[in-house]
Amino acid sequence: MNIGTDGGKEMSKEIALQQIRIKDPFWSGMQEKITDTVIPFQERVLNDKEEGVEKSHALDNFRIAAGLMEGEFYGMVFQDSDVAKWLEGVAYSLVIKPDAALEQRADDIIDIIAKAQQPDGYLNTFFTIKEPEHRWQNLLECHELYCAGHMMEAAVAYYEATGKDKLLGVMERMAQHIMNRFGEDKIPGIPGHQEVEIGLMRMYHATGKEAYKDMARYFLEERGKNPNFFKEETERRGWTHFGNMIPDDTKYNQSHATIYEQDEAVGHSVRAVYMYTAMADLAAEDHDEKLFAACRRLWENMTQKKMFITGGIGSTVEGEAFTKEYELPNDMNYAETCASIGLVFFARNMLKTEKNGRYADVMERALYNGIISGMQLDGKRFFYVNPLEVNPGVSGEIFGYKHVIPERPGWYACACCPPNLVRMVTSLGKYAWDEDETAVYSHLFLGQEAALGKADIRVESAYPWEGSVTYHVSAKIDELFTLAIHIPAYVKDLRVTVNGEAFDTAGEIRDGYLYISRKWGSDDQVELHFPLPVRKIYASTHVREDVGCVALMRGPVVYCFEGADNGANLQALAVKKELDAKALVCTEGRLSGLTLLDVAGIRLVPSEELYTEEPPKEETVTLRAIPYFAWGNRGLNQMRVWMHEK
Template identity: 40%
Template sequence: MDKKAFNRPIDICRAKIADPFWGVAQETVRREVIPYLWEALNDRIPNAPPSFCVHNFRAAARMLERSKTQEFVWPSYSFKGFRALPQDPDSPDPDKHYGFAFQDSDFFKWVEAASYALANHPDRELESKLEEAVDIVCAAQHESGYLNTYYIVNGIDGAFTYLKDNHELYCLGHLIESAIALYQSTGKDKLLKTACRYAAFVLQRFGPEEGKCRGYPGHEELELALAKLYEATGKREYLELGRFFIDQRGTPPNFFLLEDRQRAEKNGEHYPPDDVSRYAYYQAHKPVREQTEAVGHAVRAAYLYAGMADISRLTLDENLFAACGRLWDDIVQKKLYITGGIGSTAVGETFSFPYDLPNDTAYSETCAAIALAIFARRMLQICPKSEYADVMELALYNTVLAGMALDGKSFFYVNPLEVVPQACGADARLEHVKPIRQKWFGCACCPPNIARTVSSIAAYAFTENENTLFVHLYIGSQITKRVGNKELQLNLESEFPWRGSATVRIKAASPVRCTLAFRVPGWCKNYTVTLPDGIERFEQNGYVYVVGTWKDGDQIKLDFPMEIHMRTANPHVREDYGLAAITRGPLCYCMEQADNSKNLHCYRLDAERVGDAIEKSVEIGGRHMVLLELPGYKQEITPGGSLYINYTKPQEKPVGLKLIPYFAWANRGEGEMRVWLRV
């Protein structure tokens, strides 16, 4: 590992997004999504499932307050473990916890999203809501430092007794991330102190020392958050705790097996024979350095791999980084949807076997695509290779954005690649697939996750080390790069994702010598980079490095022509055999009933004439975008007729197949959608 090559995300306050595409998305999040989520977390959205997030924090705070003024005995904890109280009580009991055990994390993700939004755009009303949110969280912290509403309300004697499934450590991870975001955006440290108190509580109870718990998170996320906390505070004990969780995971004797056995014995239940393979769902079936295949719950897996990458970078652990590389290769070579989604099956929201990528039953959770982008960004920090940024771009521009309606008022949890609305309602195998976005979910991890990701998009687009600024995504921005005691200001103007042109204009009070590295997208074969005189360039790992002394007024012009590509899948992908998908630049395209008609399976793309495609400017949901019209054919279907007939050549008529960007589907009402087309 080359420590000199390591880079870090640019400070969110030194990269202001000013982009006609992502800037609109960020404004939608700031003006629509964040206020909407706040109302949802407070259970004030009509006809939407209640969240109970704020309710649960207030219930925990009331219980803690009573325990100060009177003798109070914590309710006994049922060792049956996870129990979600009714999701929709008509009159919620103010002293009860409702919803899932991990509900706190949704609130923390909202705080993180709001913090990033505040860094991008001062907003006194939002700042006031953030202050209220912080007070709500801090009031629910136990005097010991412990902070989890499920156990504070239901019985703190059960804390850390069901690590596999009850998510306390996962929630701590999101608390840490939100606290750091708030501190970096505003300088306010009240929530950061709260997070550090909880982290200190965990430090006292977990570790390799005698008498401490040797468990680890059932739902990973804390590992990467502890790496962040170490970098934010400089306290190495946080890094060591993160490394402990990574090193301990899956090692014999398997902690989750012991935990399950203990629970079964206490409850008088039969426990099946020892078999650690069942813990592949949690990526705990073997030590992480021995894992070569991405398995189990896709979100957990990608969060784990991101944490592994962080720990490997911060501890210079080459073996751990090599494991990250093997797992990365398994995902992108065998388990990645063309839309940047991962996790193909609804059974456990998991990875399936290699090349199993069904389209209509696809799960492809929005959070999983976000987790993949997080993993990719971590890999870029260690080794800036364009392949990592290519996948990050694919996930962000397609599945992540598809998870949110263009108006920011509804969301997808699941992101299929083929939809027939009638089937969604009639086929139990498609119960998880929704033909239109939903206002909210009982398990609402995705909406606030989208909000925090879009609000922090600069951290994905740009990273830096002491002398180099890396441009991974071409997003219009105003960036300040510090080199020694000097500053270089870069105004990046971009036409992505509709055109492949970008211009960088330099502002500097005095000449500054440094390196700028620009990614060459994998979808572009012929590109041009125009530089000022005296600037040197070289290419490495899919990046163009330009080196020299930059002066005020210098310009860099980049052009990455966006050609239309007809893509086919590896023949091992049975579901896509004989089919093709259309991509243009970073975007995957799809057919939608709104532009064509019903029975999209009867359309056929003319593979020989893809080069005759017509690009049209259209408006969907108030947003400008490029529609593609490609030559093809359609077989007409007549009502009735025999179920089976002797083969005759289908009667087809020439038609134009109209395709829109995948992220924009389902913004014009309910209808069919299809990514993979007959050819």
């Protein structure tokens, strides 16, 4: 591990989104879908102008709080955060695709938010409209700090994208209000749902004001010092909001121990990874080895014992939470879209301190699988829960499975995931690079144009469908530097050329990165070629649901099987032990353009009797697998990721 210090060790430099232009066969279309379809759709939803979806009222809440209209607060206590995440996504979309009309509408919304801010800097529509006498009394349930954190993130994003600082000023006043209230020698407090720590760190990065970083550290380090904090708060106020929160369950919101004592991912998965994200950011910024060691322990536990093959986390609907190690059910899991997004945030911040492929591998896994599965291919419907097995008639209907909805709804009363997905996909360029004094680091195989400090780099990529990536490097400095390219762990036969000549990678791949050091010219080319065979993946035998089963991957993409291609009773199908699989490009229908798999398999013919002494007969069949992220786009369907092997 190399933690930079002001004494001369290498330090990564933040890459601005404006420095990156994604031009990628896979991601550009998805970003266009977000800018052209999803953002306008969500704007209509937030304004209650979209037919046939759950009412939002989120923007009207701000109008009421601002005194611009009459009415009552409607929605969840954290309804403000939907607007914040949408605004953050809008900011990133304006970088991708400038849109004067959208920017003006966003400016108008920011004006309303500014008018809703109270004279003391407080901003929260629920308590302004409905319960002003209860401000700051219920940190456990009422999400005031959570909403503030999301609006801080939106404010920074909008400032960085447009140069306009009105929302940033609003949130600086809110941050000052928070700092005046909470901290050492003030009122003790920690958020019931972590997020403000991320927002404060982003405010620090944008403004350079140490007070924001100090406040983030306070909230992180105060957590767990008094495990009874929320219980005492509940007893003191004598009222509840949701009525079903259990203050005794301190692991639920990770308040059971200090951040330095926690070594297992527990509790609500989104709360957890948001906290870990801020911890990793603070560790990188302050070169804090003790804090980074805590982050690393939590990372290892989560990704090696509690993560689904898709990059999903959170095993149970009960508390949307992690459960026991290796408890990873397929047909009743949770794997919230927001949790996978938070996992990418965490991975990205770990890379700030330690350039290690294990973080980039997980980031890639979540991006290509467990995140984009949360959105229908047309961009109009969304999953909150991302199961690995769905059985219509059971999923969404029977107790214990009701949360596993087999088709994506248009919106949710609790709509945290759809706008979160928007801000993730539109900000993708932020996750692609790092740069320090001696090296440029490429974390993802994204087709793009990157204007970096040492060089302009244009990347041509056929990934994830083909193992072909070319870096065109045009140096801006007349001295040696290193281009370090993340090589996914599954790549076994890498061929590299530099300006057409073979490059010997022996000894040059370290911790998952290929290091090429040279004095670069004005048009140097680095070409990477590697095969993308279909791979069989086996889970640890500690994962009881997956023993005797196999999953298929090709490149970073996890595959699944649907009834639309393979008929009924997917549980009666098996993949042959001697893998015989062929990749083919779909040329029609909703999956057009995606790479599918035809796989040799076996179908067990069902008996007419419930129980029999005769084994089922076997038929040789060809099975069809599709990318996991694309499941659920062809009507009500059975789906499985993990298949029997025979």
